[in-house]
Structures are given as C-alpha cells and as structure tokens.
Amino acid sequence: MTTDARVPVRRTAKLYIAGEFPRSESGRSYEVTSHDGRLLARAARASRKDLRDAVRAARAAQPEWSSKTAYNRGQILYRVAELMEGRRSQFEAELADAGAKDPRKGVDASIDRWVWYAGWADKIGQLLGATNPVAGPYFNFTIPEPTGVVGIVAPGDRSLLGLVSRLAPAIVSGNTAVVLASEPSPLPAVSLGEVLATSDVPGGVVNILTGLTEELVPWLAGHMDVNAIDVTGIPEGERAEAERLSAENVKRVVRARDVDPFSEDAQSPYEVTALMEFKTVWHPMGA
DSSP: OOOOOOOOOOOOOOBTTBBOOOTTTTEEEEEEEEEEEEEEEEOHHHHHHHHHHEEEEEEEEHHHHHHHHHHHHHHHHHHHHHHHTTHHHHHHHHHHTTTTTHHHHHHHHHHHHEEEEEEEEHHHHHHHHHEEOOSSSSEEEEEEESEEEEEEESSSSSTTTTHHHHHHHHHHTTTTEEEEOOSOOHHHHHHHHHHHHHHSSSSSSSEESSSSSHHHHHHHHOOOOOOOOOOTTTTTGGGHHHHHGGGGGEEEEEESSSOOSSSSSOOOOHHHHTTTTEEEEEESSSS
C-alpha cells in the first residue's frame, strides 16, 4: 500500500557568520521549546571558536561597510524592513511560539524600527558634525565615525524587537556586529539572519550566534578585537563581570534605557551616537 503523505522539510537553526550559515564547529545543539513546552527546534550551540570566527568576519567587513555613503546604508536598512514585511507571517508565528501577547504588534514595531533608523543614516553627520571656530590660519572639523566591531547581547524576553532595537542603531553608522541571540527564543534571530543574507547587507556586517549566553558572554566581553559591547541582554546581577572584562581593552559599554520598547522613547539618534567616535581634524588654509 502506498501513501501520498509528504514528509515536510524542517529548517535547521544554524549560525549566521560572514554571510553564511555554518553549524557550530563543536557539533553541539540545544533544544528550543515554545512557551507551552513544545519542541520547536534544536538550535546550534555556538562555541568560543564560533565567536572568534564571527569577530574576525565582523572586523573584515567593517572597512567596506563604513566606507559606503550614509545614504546607501540607509537604503540597505530600508531593504531589510521590506524583506521582513514579506516574511511577516513567519515572524509572527515565531513570536507566538515564544509567548508574545500580540505577535503582530511586535513584528510591526520591529519593521518600523528598521525604517526609523534608516531615515537617520544620512542625518547623524549633519546633526553632530561641526566646523569649529579657531584663532589661526586653519580649519577645524569634528566628524563622527563608527567605533568598529560591536558585540550585542540581545534581550532574552523580546527576541525580535529587542534585537532589532539594539542592532539597527549599531550598524547604521558603519559599525559591524556580533550578536548573541536570545537564549530561550533564538528562532526570530535565526530568521532575521536569513533576511539579512538575502538583503543588500554585506556578509560579515551582522553575525548572529545562538547558544548559551552564560557560556559566550565572557569571551565576547574579553575579546580584544571588539570595540564596544551592548550588555542589554545580560542579567543585571551578571553585568559587573562583563564590564570588568570589557575594561581590559577599554570597550565602550552600553545598554538599553529603561523605557517601553514599543514607545517612541525607545528609539533615539543618541542610540546611534553611543557607538560612534568623534574625530577632530585640523586643516591648514591656503595652498
């Protein structure tokens, strides 16, 4: 007796590094369950080696990404929003599995946040750059520049909006990012990686690792080629150790403000400037 029943092809929740989707070099995985206990996937459990590969990819991609015009980076971020809109049903289903009360609202806010920061891409320099008055035969300019490679520990409870709210302001100015996805709900971050891979974001600009936050945070905070770290997703009582490790190479340490993530107060150009440096240039007048 034959049957026409089809076995569906299940997605493998892999890492996203340098524009590719490798499995963890360790071969490990961990179970991802829904809010009601259903097994959803076995996500890759990233190792220290995977994190080093992600940082290396982010560093290699940073010069090209930062050299693009601010207007072009804004267009690319807007393209990410367009592609997320096309995969809305998938994101909503993943947020529902994670226990979100209003998945549609979460997806709407995440897409709108990409658009909001895309609009700021070519305005940050105009807002914060300056021609400084000096007494002498030269010009003096202050120019904002990206800080480099940013490590982001995504919030565990708002696995999509929380991630987008920290990632978009980090990369819009020309930084590249290594993201530790929400440990209990990594699937929206995995889907976001698939969106980024099919957008115009160059490989390596965003690298997404799934796994155990407690295992990966010390290596991210202590990595000497990471210039800044966003500790929003680290529990309050564990942030001190991450900040201590970050101090070894004078990383910038930032965190989300304590505001409603759905409100307008949760998006600000100062979230962008928190991960920028200001370079002052002296230029002689005349020949």
